[in-house]
Amino acid sequence: MPCSCCAGESLDIFGERGARRELRRYLRDGLGGDDAKLIAAWAEEGGLDGATVVEVGGGIGQVQAELLRRGASSGTVVEVVPGYQDAAAELARAVGVEDRSSFLLADLLETPEAVGPADVVVLRRVVCCSPSGPALLGAAASRTRRALLASYPRERALVRMFVRAQNVLFAVIRKRFRVYLHDSAELERAAAAHGLRRTRTERGAVWETTQFEPVPVLTNS
Secondary structure, eight states, rough: OOOOOOOSEEEEOOOHHHHHHHHHHHHHHHHHHHHHHHHHHHHTTTTTTTTTEEEETTTTTTHHHHHTTTTTTTEEEEEEEEGGGHHHHHHHTTTTTTTTEEEOOOOTTTOOGGGGOOOEEEEOOGGOOOHHHHHHHHHHHTTTEEEEEEEOOOOHHHHHHHHHHHHHHHTTTOOOOOOOOHHHHHHHHHHHHTTTEEEEEEEEEEEEEEEEEEEOOOOOO
């Protein structure tokens, strides 16, 4: 259950070799699973026309590339792992969006001001990489104008067991990285603190993908 990114020395399982492997897989199979379903549904509603996109912890930038191909105007991959940069540039060239895609090395939690606001902000398999997952989602929500798309492990007994087993394996092989299973209600509260509410959820066997949008402002008629 690989996550994409988050921050600091604990990200010792991520690097250029994994980025290359991820690039080959994407170019061969595309983006699948619940994330692809949610992105496709939102694009069909016309929500991407001319939109700007930020993919936080985006790795090689598969999601922002798909959003650009579906109508978004420009996209930025925000990462803390420099080993993803070359593969991200290669992916953008391969799918024809290199003139609309950029790569930014920045930590959203440490320096949120480094990441400009965007219409669509994406956190694909990222909050599970940090013990501060809710704070990270809240920081992403603060940069969101129209929609925040976030995916994270489901709160299920089987998933919880798998996460524990995976973390034991990381400890055995002397890796600092750990996976974190955050309470979905806590994640929703983090989004709500910045004026966003959950509007759609796609659930798979392991991953839950949620779309948050700004709470409508009621006006007196």
